[in-house]
Amino acid sequence: MRLVAGIDCGSGFTKAVLVAQNGDMSVMGKGKAKSGVNMEEAATTALEAALQDAGLTRSDVHYIATTGFGRYGVGFRDIQVTEITSGARGAHSLFPSSRCVLDIGSQSTRAMTMNESGKVRSFKTNDKCAAGSGMFIARAAKYLEIPIERVGECSLRATNPQPISSVCAVLAESEIINHVSAGVSVENILRGIHDSLADRAVGMLKRVGRDGEVTFIGGVACQSGIVKALEDKLGTRVHVPPDCEYVCALGAALLGHKRLAMKESAASLTQVS
Amino acid sequence: MPEVKQTEYRGSIHQRQKDLMLKWYERLNEAAETGTPPTASLMISGNCVELLEAFGAVPIYPEVNALQLAIRHQSLEPILAAEEIGYAPDNCAYVKADIGCYLKGITPTGGKLPKPDLVLCNFVGCNTYVKWFEHTAVLTGSKLYVLDVPFLCEDEPSQAAIDYVVRQLKEVVTLLESITGKKFDYDRFTEAVRCSAEVEELWSQIKHLARRTPSPFDAYFDAITLMGPLYVYRATPEGVEFFRAALEEMWQKVASGQGVYDQEKFRLVVEGPPPYPYFRTFRDMFAKWKACAVASTYSTVGGLWEFGARHDPDHPFESVAMHMLSQNVTNRNYLQRYEQIKRYIEEWNADGLIIHFVKSCRLFSAGQGDMRDYVTKTLGVPTLYIESDLEDPRYFAEAQTRNRIDAFFETLEHSKLTAKAV
Numbered sequence: 001m002r003l004v005a006g007i008d009c010g011s012g013f014t015k016a017v018l019v020a021q022n023g024d025m026s027v028m029g030k031g032k033a034k035s036g037v038n039m040e041e042a043a044t045t046a047l048e049a050a051l052q053d054a055g056l057t058r059s060d061v062h063y064i065a066t067t068g069f070g071r072y073g074v075g076f077r078d079i080q081v082t083e084i085t086s087g088a089r090g091a092h093s094l095f096p097s098s099r100c101v102l103d104i105g106s107q108s109t110r111a112m113t114m115n116e117s118g119k120v121r122s123f124k125t126n127d128k129c130a131a132g133s134g135m136f137i138a139r140a141a142k143y144l145e146i147p148i149e150r151v152g153e154c155s156l157r158a159t160n161p162q163p164i165s166s167v168c169a170v171l172a173e174s175e176i177i178n179h180v181s182a183g184v185s186v187e188n189i190l191r192g193i194h195d196s197l198a199d200r201a202v203g204m205l206k207r208v209g210r211d212g213e214v215t216f217i218g219g220v221a222c223q224s225g226i227v228k229a230l231e232d233k234l235g236t237r238v239h240v241p242p243d244c245e246y247v248c249a250l251g252a253a254l255l256g257h258k259r260l261a262m263k264e265s266a267a268s269l270t271q272v273s
Numbered sequence: 274m275p276e277v278k279q280t281e282y283r284g285s286i287h288q289r290q291k292d293l294m295l296k297w298y299e300r301l302n303e304a305a306e307t308g309t310p311p312t313a314s315l316m317i318s319g320n321c322v323e324l325l326e327a328f329g330a331v332p333i334y335p336e337v338n339a340l341q342l343a344i345r346h347q348s349l350e351p352i353l354a355a356e357e358i359g360y361a362p363d364n365c366a367y368v369k370a371d372i373g374c375y376l377k378g379i380t381p382t383g384g385k386l387p388k389p390d391l392v393l394c395n396f397v398g399c400n401t402y403v404k405w406f407e408h409t410a411v412l413t414g415s416k417l418y419v420l421d422v423p424f425l426c427e428d429e430p431s432q433a434a435i436d437y438v439v440r441q442l443k444e445v446v447t448l449l450e451s452i453t454g455k456k457f458d459y460d461r462f463t464e465a466v467r468c469s470a471e472v473e474e475l476w477s478q479i480k481h482l483a484r485r486t487p488s489p490f491d492a493y494f495d496a497i498t499l500m501g502p503l504y505v506y507r508a509t510p511e512g513v514e515f516f517r518a519a520l521e522e523m524w525q526k527v528a529s530g531q532g533v534y535d536q537e538k539f540r541l542v543v544e545g546p547p548p549y550p551y552f553r554t555f556r557d558m559f560a561k562w563k564a565c566a567v568a569s570t571y572s573t574v575g576g577l578w579e580f581g582a583r584h585d586p587d588h589p590f591e592s593v594a595m596h597m598l599s600q601n602v603t604n605r606n607y608l609q610r611y612e613q614i615k616r617y618i619e620e621w622n623a624d625g626l627i628i629h630f631v632k633s634c635r636l637f638s639a640g641q642g643d644m645r646d647y648v649t650k651t652l653g654v655p656t657l658y659i660e661s662d663l664e665d666p667r668y669f670a671e672a673q674t675r676n677r678i679d680a681f682f683e684t685l686e687h688s689k690l691t692a693k694a695v
Contacts, residue, residue, distance in 0.1 A: 069672050069676065081679075081683060082676055082679045082680040082683055083676075084676070084680035084683070085680060085683045085684070119684070119687050119688075120680070120683070120684045120687075121684070122649075123680055123684075125673070125676065125677060125680075128660065128670070
């Protein structure tokens with residue numbers, strides 16, 4: 001069995017996935033840790049959690065591929081890839097017919113189109129504004145005193161969503177305060193936030209050239225409210241994998257397998273010659 | 274992939290460039306302390322430095338001062354000084370850096386910069402310059418002359434436009450005569466134009482060497498180094514000597530098969546100026562992928578010569594006017610810039626285009642979204658769009674920029690492999 005770890009060092013959380021090749025590729029375990037200021041430490045914690053989940057030890061891991069903003073901060077990595085490449089690869093392995101991926105994480109929103117083998121054809125990312133990202137929802141949830149895990153289902157109960165029109169995550173809080181002062185329910189405010197995020201995401205998907213099914217990944221995809229908002233605006237069903245926040249780590253592990261195979265093949269050729 | 278942390282040019286021309294630029298600043302310092310030689314502020318693009326040379330006057334380029342400050346990580350202080358007196362965050366950061374330098378007495382080398390004897394606003398394409406130089410003239414108490422250069426809407430300037438600019442150039446001559454107390458030396462002017470033509474020929478030959486594989490130099494990052502002498506010394510024998518040496522050095526690199534990297538992996542065209550406050554960091558992001566720029570639009574801001582245009586000593590005034598009207602990238606229309614990029618991609622054999630959107634310079638950057646669509650959809654060439662600023666360090670997000678660049682090359686690497694396999 002050849003075991004590869006994919007570690008996604010995101011700005012909020014670090015996620016690790018262990019993928020083994022026994023003929024097919026199979027996920028053996030996964031783990032998560034808060035990213036904090038020390039990426040290497042977070043990566044180690046997430047990897048250890050994944051190993052515990054799989055009942056394996058560090059010596060069983062043959063290769064480590066990192067991805068995410070902190071990918072260069074992990075000294076024990078073998079390779080690093082961007083979360084754009086790894087997200088597309090991970091999503092493709094789960095929904096092979098989908099040609100478009102939306103990834104909303106803690107601080108970033110990304111949209112990618114890909115070809116039939118999961119290779120990125122085009123991508124867009126936010127890089128000057130975090131209003132469409134998970135951190136925005138986290139701040140709003142904190143203000144509204146709703147645990148982040150409950151935001152999705154709360155939003156689904158909305159009967160009269162209130163729009164959040166600000167393009168700035170910080171100023172949007174003022175709008176939320178206004179709504180609260182006006183007696184708007186928490187459910188309607190949350191759905192307004194989800195609608196606002198979905199509007200931004202749809203714009204990004206259009207710019208990247210969406211065609212057909214969309215796979216939605218990243219921590220924000222866990223929230224059923226935004227998935228519903230997105231489906232309403234796109235007029236189509238959106239694929240959300242059960243472990244949506246681990247997809248980039250999964251993609252990194254799959255790419256790691258590929259790189260490891262190439263490396264071994266090159267080594268065997270050298271040996272023959 | 275082994276990481277390339279730093280890329281250093283493997284020749285001596287960069288040191289010669291530093292010496293020449295230092296010499297220029299020494300002359301400006303001398304002018305500040307003694308009142309001679311006379312000086313005039315100019316915009317880089319479409320400048321008429323040959324006229325100054327005829328009077329032995331030295332050009333001051335606020336853009337060069339601004340970028341020199343930025344590259345030395347000193348641009349924020351003058352920018353903040355300008356904002357303190359009311360310049361808005363959205364104003365051009367070059368303007369704010371320049372105004373801030375006057376306010377705080379800051380210079381890139383620590384020497385003095387003179388108050389220009391003439392603020393000569395040769396704005397081409399950049400109408401911000403009109404206000405910029407108006408403010409400079411007020412701050413310094415210098416004389417201001419605004420050259421009105423019609424924007425090039427058609428393929429070529431009309432005879433009326435050429436005559437219109439020539440008439441203004443002759444007014445500048447009269448003005449310079451009164452400022453310097455010297456009679457206009459037509460022979461010296463013609464000689465300056467001849468030097469410019471020779472420098473343009475040499476520079477053009479250097480740029481054409483980048484068609485080779487591997488390219489002997491990076492036609493964006495290394496070209497920027499060579500652009501300093503191009504602006505300051507174009508109309509002088511020192512300029513001719515410098516570019517002769519540069520061409521010779523490039524040929525030596527070609528002869529020995531030496532490229533920028535041990536193995537050139539990607540060939541790029543780059544549109545837009547670099548983020549000067551993070552110049553090295555930005556360069557290393559490309560060096561890591563062994564990606565070499567083989568052509569760039571930014572290196573044609575001072576003059577677009579690789580397609581054959583030259584100053585002409587037989588028609589000096591007309592050729593200076595032509596240079597201002599049509600032989601620099603900023604005064605040309607957008608369809609001409611599309612064509613320029615298309616030729617670079619095809620004739621310089623490039624794999625992709627990098628567009629660096631500069632927040633400070635809306636005039637250069639407006640329309641780059643359409644440009645990206647044209648290059649991606651019409652030409653079918655991969656394009657990366659990055660946003661930051663050329664002068665203001667507050668607009669550069671290193672992690673996000675690196676992420677986009679890495680993702681672009683990961684995609685490009687795959688498409689090159691696929692193309693090889695086919």
